[in-house]
Amino acid sequence: MQKPMFLRVLWVVSDEVSLYGLTALLDLVGSVSQYEVCLDVSAAEKRLQEHSFDVCVLPVERYNTQVGELAGRCGSLLVLTLPTGKNPEDFGQVGHRIAHWMPQQRITLGMLQKVFLGFTEGMHRQSNPAAPGDRAMRILHRVTEREREVLRLLARAQSNQQIARSLGISIHGVKRHVSNLLLKFDCSNRTELALAASQLSVDLAHRPAAVVRTGATGP
Structure with a gap:
């Protein structure tokens, strides 16, 4: 109890x-x-x-x-x-x-x-949190391909404008993806988001099989 x-x-x-x-x-x-x-x-x-x-x-x-x-x-x-x-x-x-x-x-x-x-x-x-590995897997299941690309560049300290240029999408699209990632990782800012990804041992260079792929890849 x-x-x-x-x-x-x-x-x-x-x-x-x-x-x-x-x-x-x-x-x-x-x-x-x-x-x-x-x-x-x-x-x-x-x-x-x-x-x-x-x-x-x-x-x-x-x-x-x-x-x-x-x-x-x-x-x-x-x-x-x-x-x-x-x-x-x-x-x-x-x-x-x-x-x-x-x-x-x-x-x-x-x-x-x-x-x-x-x-x-x-x-x-x-x-009473779940084990770190379980939490990481739950988050990874909710991250899309595009969000993963944004997260990888964000972890390299790229600005929204740089991320937009690297991925060929609009700055508005980058902001939307960052907002979604902040919610999924339960972070309040970009620094916390990059740190959370590191702590969860997220391999940002390769997409795991468990990650959800959406029908559209942009923006």
Whole structure:
């Protein structure tokens, strides 16, 4: 039987009304063992430098590269809240991988319980990983021929433009393949992706028989 897993949450709010309302909700979320609520992003950045949190939540308009990097460095799942009438697609410039999006005006106890429970279940799976060889094989089964070519060149530190020129495809196509690879390898950036391939002993020079081949090879 798995032991229950509890979350440490850091949350940035926009005003005092949200602050007091949110603390009342977080007190009722069973999967949260500890939380801190800040009105200022700089205070949140300081807390991320000093302490480890499992989840960091902030309004998308308060997000910046610094807080994203700090959250990633300490392994925090990053959750952004959206203003009324906005969608995640409206904020494509956000570089850090986002674990979840929440509507700012519709945050309820039920929503928090569902989202945070999902996070704890994901952490349970990560704390009981499959053998490295099994994980490598599962990933290889999901990598296409073209993705493999992109990964090989990316591991050589080639830029998107260089990869596009080498493979005779568009830069847009390269970006799409890189995005797919980031998802499949569960990485947040290109450096992590190349490192993951190396750790999994992926032979980038030769395509294994297990790799899936798609009908089309471009772009």
